Amino acid sequence: THTLKYFYYRSSGVPNFPEFLAVVMVDDVQISHCDSNTRRAEPRQEWMEKVTADDPQYWERETAKFLDAQQTYNARIEILKPSFNQTGGVHVYQSTYGCEWDDETKKINGFSQGGYDGEDLLRFKLKEAICAAAKPEAEILKRSGDEKKAEMESLKYYLTHECVYWLKKYLDYGRSSLMRTEGALLSRHLHGYRLLPWRSHTVLEER
Template identity: 50%
Template sequence: MRAIILLLLFCCAVCVSAVTRSLQYFYIGSSEVPNLPEFVVFGMVDDVQMIHYDSNTRRAVPKQDWMSKVTGHDPQYWDTESRGFSNAEQVFRNNTEIAKHRFNQTGGIHVVQLMYGCEWDDEFEDIQGYYQYGYDGEDFITFDVNTETWITPVPQAVITKNKWDRDADGNTKRTKYLTQDCVDWLKKYVDYGQESLIRTVLPSVSLLQKTPSSPVICHATGFYPYRAEMVWRKDGVEIHEGVYKGEILTNNDGTFQMSVYLDLRSVIAEDWKRYDCVFQLFGVKEDIVTKLEKALIKTSETLLGWSRVTIITVIGAFVFLIAVTGLIIYRKKTVSKTPGNSAEDIICDNEDRKSLDKLVSFTKESSTLNL
């Protein structure tokens, strides 16, 4: 469980401004994590999953309708992606063993993570590309786009750094992808999926408490997009003492959930009415305010049933949580067609297809680096 705790601590919300867009790919290889695939790949645009692969299904699949249109509904594309990810799966299995050996470890839960992609500020045209590996929730090795060399904070990765630094041609290609090709495709994805990427869904908010002496939990579920905030207030002022904020988790339908805890052991019953929970969703002006009233709190068996459902959701979505919140190593609607764009208009033309082939080639290359 130690590695799982490390990973949860390692994950945090990705804060994105109104004009910053992102394209990210996550590769996650694990050993001895119960009830989860040994290898998972996610592709994300603005925190929205567009592609998925795991070692249980051994198939790459689009997760958004517009992603199918980008690839021209070409089954050969997805066959190629599946084969590439399958090869990467074996590499990650080997890399996990290599990392364990370098850290003098044997069995137990261990995770190798790769995150690469780019961020683009459409107002200032600022571009940031990154390509970084982590091991058990800690920094392992990171690519420096400016110098086209590798940086590592741990001695166990020096062998890898020296090996990858010698591949000057590969590093130059990686820089080009991160600073040019990646941004070009990010712009295309944002254009293709704009209706999905800008949609908002408000959550249902509940107050939960296990026992009379337990913290009161303000729980919001079913919201979209990922960028949200929830706080406890007293007399209309945000408070921090006695407050614990949980991570944002994903639901199976692609929406999200979050909780914030309030310790009321030192608060007399008469003062409960002075507290409320406030949920704020990016892009929505009106906040959802829930007054702290005992009659609204779900307890005992009701809470126990909720907890079971939540635990199942967390287990099923754990790896996706890692992808959605980002691996900080350095740091059910169908999409409608945009008016004026037919399916033929959205499908990639020949030039786009050539670029897509280059993107696929880089993805396969980047995912098969041996430590």
């Protein structure tokens, strides 16, 4: 089974750390990165340069996608603070989404979930194309998702079609490299960050 995962991290009040960080991984190997300091999507594997040859606007689109996500997450963290009766301090909103593809059975699966301050917050139910709140404080975000049914259906389509398309493309571009690094620790590829598991999610911590 192969996986394509996107990790988004939005922090508030964390010193010496980007307010927003996006990491893209294929089979637990980091392939690209963007943060609020550079404001630019960049490759993390040499073979990712091949993408530009086939798609010259690829990195511009990725940059725009990540910067748009940053604005969305800025709003979410400000919405959540009052829900948790918070004003200042250190807070983190993080999400991961992506897809899995079994190259033998051809089975595909998509996932999307979010967490706040180390606790599960929201989970996307793929079959029903709805969000489920893990905590009462997340209901405000869940209701927002429920009101945007078309966006939820669009997310379902993305996770089960477009995401899988790109997963296969990345595997084709970097197959020899990815096969050599299969089973490698995720933290080896994060260039200054390490991943810490919490419940069903993951937290990025600066080294």
